[in-house]
Amino acid sequence: MITVGTASAAPGEMAVGRLEVGESRDGGTVGLPVAVINGAKSGKTLYIQAASDGDELNGVGVVQRLVPQLDPAEISGAILIVGIVNYHAFQVAQHRNPIDDRKMNRAYPGDERGTSSERIADATFKVARGADLILDLHQGSTSQMINEVRVRCGRHHRMHAECLRLAKTFGCGYVLDQKGPDGQLARAGPDASIPTIDPELGGCVGWDEESIRLGVRGVHNVLRGYGFLDGDVDLEPQTRARGFDQYGSPAGGLVRFKRALGDEVSAGDVLFEITDVFGQLKSRVTADHSGIFWRARRLPQVASGEYVCSVGIDIDSY
Template identity: 30%
Template sequence: MTDLKAVGARALSREPHAARRPRVEPRRHSIFTTVDLARDGKQMGYFHVPQSPHDDAWGTVRVPLAVVKNGEGPTVLIEGGNHGDEYEGPIALGEFLRQIDPAEITGRIIAIPAINIRAVEAGRRTSPVDGLNFNRSFPGDFDGTLTRQIAAYVNDCLFPEADYFLDLHSGGSSLMILPSAIIESGTTPENHRRNIEATLAFGASTVVMVDNLGETRTSTAAANRQGLTVVGTEMAGGGLVSQGALALCRRGIRNVLIHAGVLKGEIDLPPDANSRILKVAGGPAYMIAEDEGVFEPLTPLGADVRAGDVAGRIHFLHRPEREPIVLRHAGDGVAFAMRQPGKVRPGNCVYVLATDYPAEEWS
């Protein structure tokens, strides 16, 4: 049986696998960049998405794009700001880009620290321009709205350049989540194995396999389809900046780059790294509110629960004579995520449970 706690420290072959994948030919588009992906050194610039709104007939939306390159080797693409109210990833990635010296690496880092730029500026999960969720917009459309155009550029022009994809998420304004590294389900057994090993190298104490209910429009699902090794994260949430999650993110970025063979040094796995390997096992793991009111959570994040345990209550403030609705957990597991705002309506997710992910299910 594979040792889950040890495998995160094991590096894969340093040979880039992008060259071995079928080349994805980009669709016709008008996006242009201020950086050269093939040039050695460190470049901090933008890719420009032409837009023609009311106040700027021939303007562009500038999306930050950085390239750090030193010779030949693997390429790691790192994304932050997929949702604009998730802050640890963009902060840690910006710090890393300011500090890194190209002489410290072999290969290439491509970084897009605020990919959903208009949502980042607004501090919103979705874009204020078109109302779309960037992480439900892949493979994108160069003839679509702004969010779809940005997704198409990442899908067609950046994914084909990369061997690894690190997607830095947090819980955002609507969720609090256990700071975790996230395993993206691979499209093949080999792809899945590579995803697991790279995710364990990130060095989080909690690692969770999440399949997003089979969702195919996420950035990680799109990267998987192109054969990249994929690592995700969920760094706390609540629309706040968690110092603990930020420290985890800083270390994890470097660990994944070392695992990929791009950054020199030794992987830094803390004593509790990969101590809990979990999975979110489909629809029953999600507790969905069926009433409108104010949710009182009663299960702390990280708590072990049993089927039937009280999860929380929904209160009806406009009808004080009405007793609150008691919500109970449908199964056993660990409280992985919890709704942050008190106000809820039917359809809101209020808890997510995770269960053990035994090695025999993937090794």
């Protein structure tokens, strides 16, 4: 029997329930939606979570479509899922937890006596620590971004090769291999000797069906590649970036992009122009280095100094 919160499943069974993480302002219990899929045969354990940022919904879409496709009778091992991590932010469609104004993915490994976010991080990480692999499903917030996977432990970490292998198996096509900030699950997992990746499934308002499709395919790749399901994975080469150049606007006005997501750019290529409301050119911004046009703001209006786009740099294939 495997139990997560109120969900308990014997071998060959699936169960859903709630994982208690505290109380709300009216004194009621706050419980995260969880699922346990206990395979009929023994094997590894995979932990999946979504929506640790409350407005990043593509991971929730992956969970919604993935779970009905999984038959415990066909699975070796177990899959543990927390469908919505940042409960309070999800309820109000915000990025940060409004109870403590924290970004959830800076609170790991958590603190059972800490703030709301730290308590949720503690409760979910206690589940994740029992797994052999961790997938933390994200997206590029509400900006526009390519579908990619992030390896955040740093290239000198003892788990780096295993995290990179997991990213390649997931197979979005693009990988950011750059050490992440303290408090990320994709940092805490490897520190606990668990290969962990952070798939960033596009970027949108609401959710995007193509990014969700790629996310579902990526999870299936992991399930096959690590022996949860029968079948092989064709490990295609991934385009890897080791960092970003980020570009702000030198002037206020309206953005006119000259590159699309995923385009290769060379140093000196025009990335975007800024015009006034009448279409008169105010400024033109070019790339500092060669790379991949990775991320861009969604709204066209900008103030001087405001973020506009990012280019993935130090590119290779692996």
